[in-house]
Amino acid sequence: MKADLHVHSLFSPDSRAQLEDIIAVAKDRGIGCIAITDHNEFKAFELLKDRKDIIVIPGEEVSSSVGHIIALGIDRQIPPRLSIEETVDLIHEAGGYAYAAHPYRMWSGLGEDNTRNPCFDGTEARNSRSTGRDNRRAQRLAAEIGKPVTAGSDAHVPRHVGLGYVELPDTVTNWQEAVEAIRTGNILGVFSENRNSIRSIFYALKTFFKFSLRGFRKI
Numbered sequence: 364m365k366a367d368l369h370v371h372s373l374f375s376p377d378s379r380a381q382l383e384d385i386i387a388v389a390k391d392r393g394i395g396c397i398a399i400t401d402h403n404e405f406k407a408f409e410l411l412k413d414r415k416d417i418i419v420i421p422g423e424e425v426s427s428s429v430g431h432i433i434a435l436g437i438d439r440q441i442p443p444r445l446s447i448e449e450t451v452d453l454i455h456e457a458g459g460y461a462y463a464a465h466p467y468r469m470w471s472g473l474g475e476d477n478t479r480n481p482c483f484d485g486t487e488a489r490n491s492r493s494t495g496r497d498n499r500r501a502q503r504l505a506a507e508i509g510k511p512v513t514a515g516s517d518a519h520v521p522r523h524v525g526l527g528y529v530e531l532p533d534t535v536t537n538w539q540e541a542v543e544a545i546r547t548g549n550i551l552g553v554f555s556e557n558r559n560s561i562r563s564i565f566y567a568l569k570t571f572f573k574f575s576l577r578g579f580r581k582i
């Protein structure tokens with residue numbers, strides 16, 4: 364079963380993706396499980412938790428003071444701007460697991476040293492909004508760290524949903540089993556597209572532009 368473990372919806376300040384559109388694209392692409400990981404928001408899960416047509420993992424992409432952390436399996440919203448250790452402690456208290464997101468991304472990535480922090484439960488090895496080079500490095504770093512890995516599209520618009528995923532055993536039937544499979548490294552593979560170089564240039568310009576519109580505050 365394909366599981367896209369990094370998806371943004373309209374509850375993220377930088378996305379307008381409607382939940383119904385996200386799910387429609389996911390199903391079209393054969394994705395059986397998604398984690399909605401909005402920036403510092405946990406609202407989507409409440410609206411999706413009773414879906415029968417797709418497994419939805421409660422999640423959040425938490426902006427720690429150092430960089431982005433993917434929380435999976437949490438039961439409440441985790442506040443931003445805390446240290447890595449404080450953030451991971453809160454994720455664990457909320458019943459979830461913490462993964463270092465896109466380690467090599469400019470501004471929002473944790474960087475190599477922080478990604479090695481032993482408090483993490485694992486590493487995001489592939490992200491379809493990362494360049495091929497950053498994905499190769501992230502996958503190598505994740506292998507070196509030796510903990511479980513995640514992957515996802517990091518979609519902010521519905522058409523990008525499903526461009527990154529992990530392959531879970533087909534025996535998984537609910538989000539708790541999905542989280543458990545990920546936590547124990549019981550995944551059959553990781554996949555993601557790469558951001559191409561034209562998109563990369565565009566992304567760098569757009570990110571800087573939005574960053575300037577926010578008065579140079581990070582998300």
Ligand SMILES: [Zn+2]
Nearest residue numbers: 424431464471
């Ligand atoms: Zn991020």
Ligand SMILES: [Zn+2]
Nearest residue numbers: 369371424517
């Ligand atoms: Zn993201």
